[in-house]
Amino acid sequence: EDEDDDELEVLDSAGITLVCPITSKEMTEPVKSVVCGHTYDKEAMLFLIGRADAGRNKAKAAKCPVVGCGRSVGVNDLQPDRVVKRVLEQAARKRKRDEEDGSVKQDDEDDDAEML
Numbered sequence: 001e002d003e004d005d006d007e008l009e010v011l012d013s014a015g016i017t018l019v020c021p022i023t024s025k026e027m028t029e030p031v032k033s034v035v036c037g038h039t040y041d042k043e044a045m046l047f048l049i050g051r052a053d054a055g056r057n058k059a060k061a062a063k064c065p066v067v068g069c070g071r072s073v074g075v076n077d078l079q080p081d082r083v084v085k086r087v088l089e090q091a092a093r094k095r096k097r098d099e100e101d102g103s104v105k106q107d108d109e110d111d112d113a114e115m116l
Helices: 002-013 042-052 082-115
Strands: 030-033 039-041 061-063 072-074 078-080
Touching (some): 030 042, 030 082, 042 072
Antiparallel strands (some): 030 039, 030 078
16 A cells, blocks of 8 residues: 555656646546657547547647647557556555545544544
């Protein structure tokens, strides 16, 4: 358990973000652009690529939405970001543990109140 916490802190300090630059929400299925190295939520980036080239007969691509990048990213330029996926899974486990710890403390407080 503590190992997950330590690894999350190291990755957080390394600047790994779990938030999609398109949706501003935590990613669920992170994919990385092989063109520029930026990571996005797969569904959001596929939507952006599809919207950028709707009705065109060329390879679908969109500009990278990360501020200052703007490189052209297509569907074939996306690959699963396993590092971010692992960090997301660790963060979810940590949240679950914290919630379980919080509910145990809450139950203890309720028991104390009933005794009074």
